[in-house]
Every structure is written in C-alpha cells, then in structure tokens.
Amino acid sequence: xxxxxxxxxxxxxxxxxxxLGMEIKVSQHxxxxxxxxYTKSILQSFKFxxxxxxxxxxxxxxxxxEGNFVNDxxxxxxxxxxxxxxxxLYLSTITRPDISFAVNYLSRFNSKLMESNWKMVKRxxxxxxxxxxxxxxxxxxxxxxxxxxxxxxGDIHTGHSTSGVLVIxxxxxxxxxxxxxxxxxxxxxxxx
Numbered sequence: 001x002x003x004x005x006x007x008x009x010x011x012x013x014x015x016x017x018x019x020l021g022m023e024i025k026v027s028q029h030x031x032x033x034x035x036x037x038y039t040k041s042i043l044q045s046f047k048f049x050x051x052x053x054x055x056x057x058x059x060x061x062x063x064x065x066e067g068n069f070v071n072d073x074x075x076x077x078x079x080x081x082x083x084x085x086x087x088x089l090y091l092s093t094i095t096r097p098d099i100s101f102a103v104n105y106l107s108r109f110n111s112k113l114m115e116s117n118w119k120m121v122k123r124x125x126x127x128x129x130x131x132x133x134x135x136x137x138x139x140x141x142x143x144x145x146x147x148x149x150x151x152x153x154g155d156i157h158t159g160h161s162t163s164g165v166l167v168i169x170x171x172x173x174x175x176x177x178x179x180x181x182x183x184x185x186x187x188x189x190x191x192x
Contacts, residue, residue, distance in 0.1 A: 022094060034135035035095045039128050042087045053130025057102040058123055075113045082110055084121055095136055097175035099124055101164060104177040138171035
C-alpha cells in the first residue's frame, strides 16, 4: 500500500481519543487501547470503588474447591447480577483478556445465583480496581502467534472443562474462554 499512497504520521494526536467506551492513544510505532474510564465508572456504579485492590481476578481454588460451595445459599434476586456480568463481559471482550476466564465462569450463574458467585464477582472487581490503568499495546509486528489451553473439569458442578484461546499479532487480537460442550473424560480429551 505504501507503494501507491504516501503514508505519514500525524503528530497532532497527543492525547487519547474516546471511541465506544475505549481510550485510544496512537504513537508513531504503537497504539494503546484501554477502558480505564469505563472501568472506573462501573466500579463506582456497583459500589466496588472503596474495596481494597486484589492482584488476581480469582483466588487460588476459588472455582474448584468444594469447600467454597458446601454452605452456599441462594442470593436475593434484588442483586443486579445480570447487569454486573454484562458490564464485565463488555470489558473482557474489548480490552481485558486477563478477566475472560473468570467472567466466563461467572456468566454461567445468571439464572441460579449463589452467595459464592457474588463473592467471586467482588474479587474480579477488586482486581479491576488494582489494574484500572491496564491497556493493550499494539505494535507493527507481523507474526501471528496463537495459544490455546484447557482447564480439565473446570466446572465442578457439571464436570465440563473450559477452553481458552489467545491470538496475538503485535498485541492480542482475539481471545476467549468458554465452557466445552462435551464432558471430557481425561486431560488429553479436554485438550482435543
């Protein structure tokens, strides 16, 4: 394309621009995309802005330890769980691959909300509080790199495993975590 058109860099774009809830900054060799303003607004909206920050979106064993679910009780329908999960899904699909697994797991409980689920939601929000300024950096790299993994029997309630995908080309371009449709009977089968 550069053989046909003259490509120049516009230095006038010193600040970020906002587009669809994203802040976008462009330099000569990189582009940065974040959702710091949106993250701050949902932290305030759902009253998680006063909690202490966490360094991971889930605690070790939070999703797999049977003890977390022994005395679990249904949670009141007055909690706006669907709205909270929708806000997290938006973040996880646009600029936050680091919360994709946790949000995918939590989205499975929209119709059967338990106290343990709300505890996990709080953990994701406290993680977001500590990482509010995280951004994705895109460089001019041309190599396409893909990573996949699975979490064997990631859902102790159903026995389903979870698959994850990350595709990078100068920065993450595709990512997701999703529950597998079939119940795998071994780690090898979960990876297939």
